[in-house]
Amino acid sequence: MQAVAGVVVLASLYVLLGVGYVLVYRASRVLNLAQGDLMMVGGYALFATVTTVSASPFIAVPLALAVGAAVGVLVYALLMRPMAGHPVFAAVLVTVSLGILLRVAVVLVYTDQTRYPLPAMDLSNPPVRLPGGAAVSALDVVTVASAAALLGGLFAFLRLSRLGIRMRAAAERPLLAAQRGIDFHALFALSWALASFAGALAGVLYASNVRLDPSLGILGLKAFAVALVGGLDSLGGLVAGALIVATVEVLTIRHVNPLLSDVSPFLCLLLMLLVRPWGLWGTREELERV
Amino acid sequence: MAYGSGYFKTTYEADMALVDTRLRRLALATLIVGLAVLPRVASPFVLELVTQTALAAVGALALNMLTGLAGQISLGHAGFLCAGAFTVGILTESVKAPPLVTLPAAAVVGGLLGLVVGVPSLRLKGLYLALGTLAMHFVVLYVASEYQARWGFNTGVSVPAPTVAGVRFRSGVQWYYVLVAFAMLTTFLSVNLGRSRVGRAWMAIHDREIAAASLGIAVARYKLLAFVASSVLTALAGALWAYYRSFVSVEAFSFVVTIEFIAMIVIGGMGSTLGALLGAGFVTLLPYGIDAVVGALAPGGAAPYWLFPLKFGAFGLLMALFLVFEPLGLVGIWRRARTWVVLWPLRYAPLRTVR
Numbered sequence A: 001m002q003a004v005a006g007v008v009v010l011a012s013l014y015v016l017l018g019v020g021y022v023l024v025y026r027a028s029r030v031l032n033l034a035q036g037d038l039m040m041v042g043g044y045a046l047f048a049t050v051t052t053v054s055a056s057p058f059i060a061v062p063l064a065l066a067v068g069a070a071v072g073v074l075v076y077a078l079l080m081r082p083m084a085g086h087p088v089f090a091a092v093l094v095t096v097s098l099g100i101l102l103r104v105a106v107v108l109v110y111t112d113q114t115r116y117p118l119p120a121m122d123l124s125n126p127p128v129r130l131p132g133g134a135a136v137s138a139l140d141v142v143t144v145a146s147a148a149a150l151l152g153g154l155f156a157f158l159r160l161s162r163l164g165i166r167m168r169a170a171a172e173r174p175l176l177a178a179q180r181g182i183d184f185h186a187l188f189a190l191s192w193a194l195a196s197f198a199g200a201l202a203g204v205l206y207a208s209n210v211r212l213d214p215s216l217g218i219l220g221l222k223a224f225a226v227a228l229v230g231g232l233d234s235l236g237g238l239v240a241g242a243l244i245v246a247t248v249e250v251l252t253i254r255h256v257n258p259l260l261s262d263v264s265p266f267l268c269l270l271l272m273l274l275v276r277p278w279g280l281w282g283t284r285e286e287l288e289r290v
Numbered sequence B: 001m002a003y004g005s006g007y008f009k010t011t012y013e014a015d016m017a018l019v020d021t022r023l024r025r026l027a028l029a030t031l032i033v034g035l036a037v038l039p040r041v042a043s044p045f046v047l048e049l050v051t052q053t054a055l056a057a058v059g060a061l062a063l064n065m066l067t068g069l070a071g072q073i074s075l076g077h078a079g080f081l082c083a084g085a086f087t088v089g090i091l092t093e094s095v096k097a098p099p100l101v102t103l104p105a106a107a108v109v110g111g112l113l114g115l116v117v118g119v120p121s122l123r124l125k126g127l128y129l130a131l132g133t134l135a136m137h138f139v140v141l142y143v144a145s146e147y148q149a150r151w152g153f154n155t156g157v158s159v160p161a162p163t164v165a166g167v168r169f170r171s172g173v174q175w176y177y178v179l180v181a182f183a184m185l186t187t188f189l190s191v192n193l194g195r196s197r198v199g200r201a202w203m204a205i206h207d208r209e210i211a212a213a214s215l216g217i218a219v220a221r222y223k224l225l226a227f228v229a230s231s232v233l234t235a236l237a238g239a240l241w242a243y244y245r246s247f248v249s250v251e252a253f254s255f256v257v258t259i260e261f262i263a264m265i266v267i268g269g270m271g272s273t274l275g276a277l278l279g280a281g282f283v284t285l286l287p288y289g290i291d292a293v294v295g296a297l298a299p300g301g302a303a304p305y306w307l308f309p310l311k312f313g314a315f316g317l318l319m320a321l322f323l324v325f326e327p328l329g330l331v332g333i334w335r336r337a338r339t340w341v342v343l344w345p346l347r348y349a350p351l352r353t354v355r
Helices: A002-028 A035-052 A057-084 A087-112 A137-159 A164-172 A174-179 A183-210 A214-230 A233-255 A257-277 B011-014 B022-041 B044-069 B076-094 B100-122 B126-150 B172-193 B197-207 B210-216 B217-246 B255-268 B271-299 B307-325 B330-344
Strands: A127-128 A135-137
Touching: A002 A035, A002 A135, A002 A137, A002 A164, A002 A214, A002 A233, A002 B126, A002 B307, A035 A087, A035 A183, A035 A214, A057 A087, A057 A183, A057 B307, A087 A214, A087 B126, A087 B255, A087 B307, A127 A137, A127 B172, A135 A137, A135 A233, A137 A164, A137 A183, A137 A233, A164 A174, A164 A183, A174 A183, A174 B307, A183 A214, A214 A233, A214 A257, A214 B126, A257 B126, B022 B044, B022 B172, B044 B076, B044 B126, B044 B172, B044 B197, B044 B217, B044 B271, B076 B100, B076 B217, B076 B255, B100 B217, B126 B217, B126 B307, B172 B217, B172 B271, B197 B210, B197 B217, B210 B217, B210 B330, B255 B271, B255 B307, B255 B330, B271 B307
Parallel strands: none
Antiparallel strands: A127 A135
């Protein structure tokens, strides 16, 4: 039972991170290698609001998430929009340098010391007993709940709201969408904001639950294995991808070798690339076949 | 000024010549003589910098062959370096193998790894290929760290100074000559690739695969060849790195190293030999340049904690600036400046930029 709980918690974290990859990929066909660093920035935004604005989590957390979303808009406006028309690889490299810049900015302001924002908010993280004998921390439960809420909210937004439908249209065929009067730059900026918001949410939860230091970005690299296994352009596939990758990772930690567990997402990724490169639910046409 | 026009050649010999004008021959001779006598005049620190640049140049040229010429994206460059370095480390540690055994072994390991990574490139393109190479990087690093953990080299494997034909390579000057010669050979290879069937096939594949195939280029074979050639060179660079540093450890081959090499070819100018060399020099010397500036502004005192992030950030910022504003890199700037000087006071650009 403990293992199952561990898988679900890890998968939720991966879903929160993977949402960012999928949204950005759908909007601009770019793999955002800075997603993990956006998560880290979200965590530090929480630390910043807690220490400077208010220690109340009801003020600090929404403020940190708003900062996260704003960073996403800025990134689109300053870095990704000028890259329109350049080769995709160049845009990916820009996200790499964005990741470097974010990490450096954080180290310059907060040094690379490990921080714990949770005590600063006067909150504790009590263990929760689940039926079946497994124990998780309270914030683990919050992580699972917010991953579910985020996915549910995104589904409703993309399927039902006018703006969401426009967003899907712009992602599918920007030229056609623009012809019909859709301002796709605004929508792409919104995609980046949502992606960065999801990353910040993951960062806030992880920083409160575990720890906060500038090297959190590595988690993001693991999460793109999740996005690829599920299909880079499929939000629904994320859940399956996250569960598969998290299961493999937890099983290797418990039964094989903790060192190997760090690479197990990448082994899943390699296997997926060999067998079904477009992922479980990805669009096959997305992959330019040779 | 004697300056090759680039499109007025009267013989095939002139068209194929590596250095075609007197000015260029003179410049090349000066460079070679300069590099040969440098150890007599320069301080050990300067020599060390040139040596590091030479080693970085080999890696950058190898990556440039794969990404710049053949157009295959690789995010696994540090993995190849790591494979070469650990081949040397493991062979010297376990069987005391001499360099004449370990270097070819490193090349073979690199080649096999390149083949393994290259095979998916036959099916995958662009981002997906990049992801595959990145995954390979983590797998290679895992194998290396597993070796370190299993055999009790927690911090790393030390490699004794190699002995070839009775000469023990340990001093900085010796390594300067070895690595500069290696870099020059690689440069020569890289320049020649642009004039030979292989390099031109790679460029054709880069531009448009279907067109290349219809011209009779065996796309699959040349793609694999690009991966193998690049990874053999990179693994060799890694092997020499291991001997030069006399120490191998997984920590030295993180993803940041891959980014550094990509930054070299991006800042230098994708697809150009000169660009890879300029980029290697730029990225290697940048941190020392920042050190010097900071030292001049705030003399004395210990290095402040923000110095390291500052260096890292400067390099990230420069890479972003080059990608956004100057995709042709340093070599693009150089070409524009040269054209401007040659044509002055006229302003018309030549019909075709020359090499």
